[in-house]
Amino acid sequence: MPRRTLLSIAALVACLTCVSCAASSGEGAARAADAFVPLFDGESLDGWVRVNGAPDTFVARDGMIVCDGHPTCVLRTERMYENFILEMEYRHATAGGNAGLFVWSDPLPYIGVPFTRSIEVQVMDGVETENYTSHGDIFSIWGAKMTPDRPHPNGWERCLPSEKRANPAPEWNHYRVTCVDGSIGLEVNGVRVSGATDVSPRKGYICLESEGSEVHFRNLRIKELPAAEPPLSPDMVAHAARGFRSLYSGKDLTGWEVAPVNEGHWTAEGWRLVYDGEGDTLWTEESFGDFELMADWRWVGEPRPGVAPLINADGTPTLDEEGLQLSQEIPHDGDSGIYLRGNSKSQVNIWGWPIGSGEVYGYRTDGSMPPEVREGVTPRVAADAPFGKWNRFHITMIGDRLTVVLNGETVLQNAQLPGVPPEGKLALQHHGAALEFANIFVREIN
Numbered sequence: 212m213p214r215r216t217l218l219s220i221a222a223l224v225a226c227l228t229c230v231s232c233a234a235s236s237g238e239g240a241a242r243a244a245d246a247f248v249p250l251f252d253g254e255s256l257d258g259w260v261r262v263n264g265a266p267d268t269f270v271a272r273d274g275m276i277v278c279d280g281h282p283t284c285v286l287r288t289e290r291m292y293e294n295f296i297l298e299m300e301y302r303h304a305t306a307g308g309n310a311g312l313f314v315w316s317d318p319l320p321y322i323g324v325p326f327t328r329s330i331e332v333q334v335m336d337g338v339e340t341e342n343y344t345s346h347g348d349i350f351s352i353w354g355a356k357m358t359p360d361r362p363h364p365n366g367w368e369r370c371l372p373s374e375k376r377a378n379p380a381p382e383w384n385h386y387r388v389t390c391v392d393g394s395i396g397l398e399v400n401g402v403r404v405s406g407a408t409d410v411s412p413r414k415g416y417i418c419l420e421s422e423g424s425e426v427h428f429r430n431l432r433i434k435e436l437p438a439a440e441p442p443l444s445p446d447m448v449a450h451a452a453r454g455f456r457s458l459y460s461g462k463d464l465t466g467w468e469v470a471p472v473n474e475g476h477w478t479a480e481g482w483r484l485v486y487d488g489e490g491d492t493l494w495t496e497e498s499f500g501d502f503e504l505m506a507d508w509r510w511v512g513e514p515r516p517g518v519a520p521l522i523n524a525d526g527t528p529t530l531d532e533e534g535l536q537l538s539q540e541i542p543h544d545g546d547s548g549i550y551l552r553g554n555s556k557s558q559v560n561i562w563g564w565p566i567g568s569g570e571v572y573g574y575r576t577d578g579s580m581p582p583e584v585r586e587g588v589t590p591r592v593a594a595d596a597p598f599g600k601w602n603r604f605h606i607t608m609i610g611d612r613l614t615v616v617l618n619g620e621t622v623l624q625n626a627q628l629p630g631v632p633p634e635g636k637l638a639l640q641h642h643g644a645a646l647e648f649a650n651i652f653v654r655e656i657n
Contacts, residue, residue, distance in 0.1 A: 247298070250288065250417070250431035251276055260287050260452070262318065263325055263482065263650065265460040268421050276428040278310065278421045282461030282481040283325045285418040287318060291449065293414040294436035297388045303336040303380035304425035310334040311420035313352075314390055315412050318452035320650050321353035322618075323507050323601025325461075325482035327418060328354040328449070330410055332388055332397055334426065336380045347372040347386075347399040349407055357395070357407040372397075372404035383429075392439055393447075413439075415449030455505060455652040458495065458637075459484050468494045477639075485511075488645040492638045498553065500634040501656040504606040507649040508561060510545050514598045517544025519564040526575045526585035539565050543598050545644035548572075551608055553635020557628050559606055559615055561646070567593030568602070569615040569622035580629065587626035588613075594620035601649070609656060 250258065253274045261269065264284030270277050276286075292314075299312070316329035333348040341364055350369035351357045359370035376399035377384050387398040393413040396406035419428060458466055461482050469477065476490030486493075521529035521537045529537045547561040556573035571588035574580055594617040596602050605616040611631050615623040639648060 247296075247432040247434045250297070250299075250433050251428070253429075256286070258289050260289055260318075261457070262287050262327070262418070263320060263457045263459075263461065264421060265462040265465075268462075269419065274429055276419065276431070278419065278426050278428070280308075280310070280421050280424040280426065282421070282479075283423065284421050284461060284482060285313065285316075285320070285325070285327060286421075287313075287316060287327075287416040287418040289452075291415050291451075292390075292417060292433065292435065293438050293443070294391045295389075296434045296436065297390070297417065297431070298386065298433075299431040300383050300385050300429050301334055302383045302427050304427065306337050306380045308336045308380055308424035308426055309422045310424070310426040311418075311422065312386065312388070313416075313418035313420060314388065314395065315355070315410065315415035315449060316418045317449045318416055319450070319455060319505070319652060322603040323509065323649060324353060325649070326352055326420070327416075328352065328412075329415065329418065330355055330357060330395060330407070331420070332386065332395075334386075334420070336377070339375075342367070343369070344371055344375075346375045346377045347397050347404045349395060349397055349405045351407075351410075356409070356411045358409040360406040360408070368407075370405040370407050372399065374402065374404055376400045376402055376404055391436060412447050412449045414443055414447065416452070453503075453654060455503070455654045458651040458653055459648070464493075466496055468496055482649055484639075484648040484651070486639070486641075486646055486648070488641075488643050490641055492550070492641045494550075494638045495636045498634050498636050499608075499653065499655060501609045502607075503654040503656065504549070504551075504604070504608075504637065505650060505652040506549060506604045506606075507601050507651075508547075508604070509596075509601045509647055510543060510563075510598050511645050511647055514543035514563075515545075517541050517563070519544070519562075519566075522564075522566040522575075522589065524586070524589065524591075525582065526589035541565065545646065546642040547644055547646055548640040548642070549604065549606065550638035550640060551606070551613070551635070552632045553638075554632060555640075557613075557631045558640065559604065559613075561602075561640075563595070563598070565593060566590055567617070567622060568595050569604070569617045571613065571623070571626065571628065574626075574628055584627050584629060588623060588628070590615075590617075590622040591624070592620050592622055594618045594622055603650070 269286045312332040313329035316327045335345040393410045473490040543563045548558040551557040567590040574588045607614040
């Protein structure tokens with residue numbers, strides 16, 4: 212074959228190879244540019260976690276995540292996300308609906324509310340005021356921080372949208388949310404309308420919010436972007452999920468033993484479990500061995516004047532010079548508690564005594580117990596919030612050792628409860644005072 216022919220064939224092969232490589236490279240670049248993955252498979256809630264609320268609050272149906280709006284609660288992703296672009300569509304079933312999309316969220320609600328610390332992208336219908344709208348507000352909630360793109364009329368950490376883009380119920384709307392290095396931007400139906408910078412935290416979970424009305428979500432997908440360099444400091448990252456699960460659905464008392472004596476006295480009122488002070492103690496159906504328990508509580512009604520004894524740091528009564536018990540007037544005399552391991556003696560007290568909530572009265576007042584045991588179950592500090600405000604217990608029970616954290620203060624540290632059963636039910640105590648509970652979560656320790 213002539214040399215000229217060989218060169219021509221070689222040139223043709225090289226050309227075809229270049230075309231093929233270019234085509235392959237172009238396809239790869241297109242795939243990289245469109246590297247979105249589904250956040251919802253259209254058939255199940257795989258990849259999502261029910262934080263609070265009932266099993267039927269969020270369900271997968273007809274290619275959508277359908278939320279019935281009750282109770283107020285959140286559904287979150289199984290994992291955290293840092294920098295990403297999120298797209299989704301939503302519609303409200305009826306006019307005036309309310310819901311939300313949370314980004315960079317904690318895994319559990321903030322104290323005394325059904326919402327998590329996060330940045331909320333509003334999903335609302337038919338509301339237009341000077342302070343909030345239905346067209347894509349972005350705002351910080353429950354401890355998150357941000358600087359809105361435009362100052363809010365009242366100085367809130369809330370960005371009002373630049374124009375009205377949302378379609379009214381029951382029409383669909385499209386959101387595109389871009390979260391990068393502490394900045395967030397929202398496009399509503401194709402146009403950017405709101406945003407913020409200096410967001411903290413800037414890595415966390417993604418949540419869908421239930422807030423009183425039926426709403427549908429579909430076509431949820433996400434494109435992850437490179438993480439920050441250097442990596443984020445811990446204060447810029449949401450708390451990590453640790454396996455807590457809710458013991459209260461917000462719709463009914465499923466999971467609790469509702470004896471006839473308690474009917475009408477312990478009631479499910481949305482995210483709050485309300486007790487009127489009558490009836491009897493409310494027990495769980497499940498038993499627990501070693502566990503962590505989180506529970507919020509607050510006193511309701513009007514405080515009543517009362518008198519409470521003064522207690523020394525070692526758990527003994529405070530006496531005057533004549534050996535008589537000293538006492539102090541208190542603004543309310545409510546009493547309750549949380550029973551651990553199925554018996555009233557291992558009770559973490561809730562009350563208004565000067566000693567503070569969190570003590571284990573049954574052990575402190577048991578004269579047969581060694582002094583170190585009685586001192587160990589006496590609170591180190593009174594950490595109660597004012598009457599009517601929410602409190603949070605974080606109780607850890609491992610073996611016969613108990614640690615109680617109240618409102619972030621460690622009131623009992625590794626206190627010993629000799630003879631405590633190895634396993635038993637939990638209970639919310641009846642002691643004649645009205646109060647409310649919320650955010651009851653447990654994590655079993657193997």
